[in-house]
Amino acid sequence: MSTNLANLLYLIPIVAFILALRFLSNPARARRGNQIGAAGMLVAIVVTWIHAGSTSWWAIVVAMIIGGGFGAVAARRVKMTAMPQMVALFNGVGGGAAALIALAELHRILPEPGRPKIDFALAIALSGLIGAISFSGSLVAFAKLQELIGGRPITYPGQKVANLALLGACVALSIVLVAGVQDEWLLWVVIAGALLFGVLFVLPIGGADMPVVISLLNAFTGLAVAVGGFELENNVMIVAGMLVGASGTLLTLMMGRAMNRSIGNVLFGAFGQVSASAAAAAERDGGTVRSAGAEDVAVMLAYAHKVVFVPGYGLAVAQAQHDVRQLADLLEDKGVEVSYAIHPVAGRMPGHMNVLLAEANVPYPQLKEMDEANPEFSRTDVALVVGANDVVNPDARNNEGSPIYGMPILNVDQAQTVVVLKRSMNPGFAGIENPLFYNPKTVMLFGDAKESIDKLIEDVKGL
Amino acid sequence: MSHNTLLVFELTILVLAIFLGFEVISKVPTLLHTPLMSGTNAIHGIVIVGAMIVLAQPDKDAFEWVVGFLGVVLGSANVVGGFVVTDRMLEMFKKREPAKAPDADDHGGTGAA
Numbered sequence: 251m252s253t254n255l256a257n258l259l260y261l262i263p264i265v266a267f268i269l270a271l272r273f274l275s276n277p278a279r280a281r282r283g284n285q286i287g288a289a290g291m292l293v294a295i296v297v298t299w300i301h302a303g304s305t306s307w308w309a310i311v312v313a314m315i316i317g318g319g320f321g322a323v324a325a326r327r328v329k330m331t332a333m334p335q336m337v338a339l340f341n342g343v344g345g346g347a348a349a350l351i352a353l354a355e356l357h358r359i360l361p362e363p364g365r366p367k368i369d370f371a372l373a374i375a376l377s378g379l380i381g382a383i384s385f386s387g388s389l390v391a392f393a394k395l396q397e398l399i400g401g402r403p404i405t406y407p408g409q410k411v412a413n414l415a416l417l418g419a420c421v422a423l424s425i426v427l428v429a430g431v432q433d434e435w436l437l438w439v440v441i442a443g444a445l446l447f448g449v450l451f452v453l454p455i456g457g458a459d460m461p462v463v464i465s466l467l468n469a470f471t472g473l474a475v476a477v478g479g480f481e482l483e484n485n486v487m488i489v490a491g492m493l494v495g496a497s498g499t500l501l502t503l504m505m506g507r508a509m510n511r512s513i514g515n516v517l518f519g520a521f522g523q524v525s526a527s528a529a530a531a532a533e534r535d536g537g538t539v540r541s542a543g544a545e546d547v548a549v550m551l552a553y554a555h556k557v558v559f560v561p562g563y564g565l566a567v568a569q570a571q572h573d574v575r576q577l578a579d580l581l582e583d584k585g586v587e588v589s590y591a592i593h594p595v596a597g598r599m600p601g602h603m604n605v606l607l608a609e610a611n612v613p614y615p616q617l618k619e620m621d622e623a624n625p626e627f628s629r630t631d632v633a634l635v636v637g638a639n640d641v642v643n644p645d646a647r648n649n650e651g652s653p654i655y656g657m658p659i660l661n662v663d664q665a666q667t668v669v670v671l672k673r674s675m676n677p678g679f680a681g682i683e684n685p686l687f688y689n690p691k692t693v694m695l696f697g698d699a700k701e702s703i704d705k706l707i708e709d710v711k712g713l
Numbered sequence: 714m715s716h717n718t719l720l721v722f723e724l725t726i727l728v729l730a731i732f733l734g735f736e737v738i739s740k741v742p743t744l745l746h747t748p749l750m751s752g753t754n755a756i757h758g759i760v761i762v763g764a765m766i767v768l769a770q771p772d773k774d775a776f777e778w779v780v781g782f783l784g785v786v787l788g789s790a791n792v793v794g795g796f797v798v799t800d801r802m803l804e805m806f807k808k809r810e811p812a813k814a815p816d817a818d819d820h821g822g823t824g825a826a
Binding site: 263267268270271272274275277278280281283284285287288291294295298299302303305306307309310312313314316317318320321322324325326328330333334336337339340341343344346347348350351353354355357358367369464465468471472474475476478479480481482483484485486487488489490491492493494495496497498500501504505508594599601602604605608609619 | 716719720723726727730731732733734735737738739740741742743744745746747748749750751752753754755756757758759760761762763764765766767768769770771773774776777778780781782783784785786787788789790791792793794795796797798799800801802803804805806
């Protein structure tokens with residue numbers, strides 16, 4: 251197959267990818283879009299297969315079976331609640347592949363006589379650098395979300411300076427490489443440095459900000475792939491990679507806006523360092539924590555006119571979405587008006603709660619976005635907070651010293667009563683104290699969210 | 714096509730892709746941001762094409778062989794995992810449309826299965 255014909259046929263996957271993204275603007279067509287994207291990918295693979303010739307075809311097949319098999323099994327087995335870390339993992343391997351391609355390409359062109367063309371060298375250095383950062387960064391994000399390592403930010407003095415110096419050194423070495431120094435080991439050093447940087451760069455970022463980080467790393471991988479397209483003079487890699495690079499960047503910015511924080515603040519703010527002072531302040535104000543049993547809460551719920559569920563990551567961890575739906579149905583049968591208030595960054599990914607509640611077949615009209623939900627709290631009898639923390643923290647409104655000051659929140663404290671389902675008094679994943687728990691209106695129901703909801707269901711049924 | 718002509722052409726499509734990416738994504742509702750992240754994640758699995766080209770190189774040495782092989786493994790994990798995960802998420806959004814029509818509460822079970 252000639253290169254021209256291959257490029258012509260590559261238009262099929264390009265159009266398919268654009269349609270896949272386009273169809274995502276509508277929930278009803280989104281799945282079809284994804285299938286079109288997958289079909290496009292298949293076309294891209296077949297065209298490449300024919301165009302590149304069949305040397306080592308068996309190696310390609312074996313590699314595909316190993317990688318594809320792992321991907322398929324992992325993606326099928328993963329629970330809906332663990333999706334964020336799965337996305338992080340698949341993002342990481344993509345970045346790793348881009349870095350490997352850079353290594354192989356440099357290795358191939360160096361023995362050729364004369365200096366490598368500057369654009370090739372630049373593309374190789376960039377995709378090696380960005381791909382490696384994305385690879386190790388995504389793996390750390392995966393480990394944090396999977397709770398293999400603590401979700402709290404890990405910080406030490408001079409961290410920012412050290413990170414910046416490391417990144418600077420990697421960039422400097424890349425420039426040396428591009429400037430025409432023909433040493434293969436330089437790229438190895440760049441990639442090793444970038445791998446280390448990826449780890450150090452994600453470690454200090456708190457668990458609550460992981461969605462933003464994954465989105466950014468997604469954009470990085472896209473960019474690394476697009477640049478890889480320049481190395482191989484491959485159009486479909488350039489277009490598809492850059493589509494992802496651009497969309498990932500935009501999504502990252504949109505998420506920053508939803509939290510009212512700049513991306514710089516998210517990435518370098520070591521957001522969510524435990525501030526002992528906030529807890530102390532709450533104690534000083536004479537706030538005490540009131541806890542209640544499931545029976546009491548069940549009575550409150552059953553005799554309320556309006557109940558709003560506020561789901562957070564705790565709901566995801568406990569896999570309680572179906573139980574919540576059941577409780578909501580039960581309350582509706584008793585004539586209670588039920589809705590769900592969804593914060594745009596609740597959970598570990600944007601729209602994470604929508605996905606989970608969709609899994610439990612919650613009707614769309616009951617899902618209220620923040621702007622729609624907030625005016626309703628003043629006429630709400632009970633706001634039932636299921637494993638959410640930072641998105642209902644009044645400090646975001648009132649306390650200028652709080653790391654989340656300025657983030658728009660769900661104003662649950664305007665409801666008559668707030669019931670918080672929580673495992674313990676430990677600060678949340680982000681590690682920030684929440685004065686809501688000390689509010690006299692607030693009642694805590696301690697325990698695993700799923701077990702607590704199940705108890706509530708029993709008790710409401712018994713009334 | 715000379716090398717420079719090709720490069721200019723490639724840069725042109727790169728810039729167009731940036732704007733296209735912004736344009737297409739700005740229409741996606743918050744509701745679908747998680748599948749969007751996962752869907753774009755699957756699309757950058759196109760890196761598999763690059764890894765295949767490396768591994769299919771006729772005159773490669775052992776180093777390129779190993780690196781290309783690893784690249785195809787990682788790339789195909791990205792492609793397959795990405796699309797399957799996205800499909801699973803989107804499946805749940807689709808299921809609800811018919812379920813809403815009869816407006817009957819199916820307690821726990823998903824009528825559709």
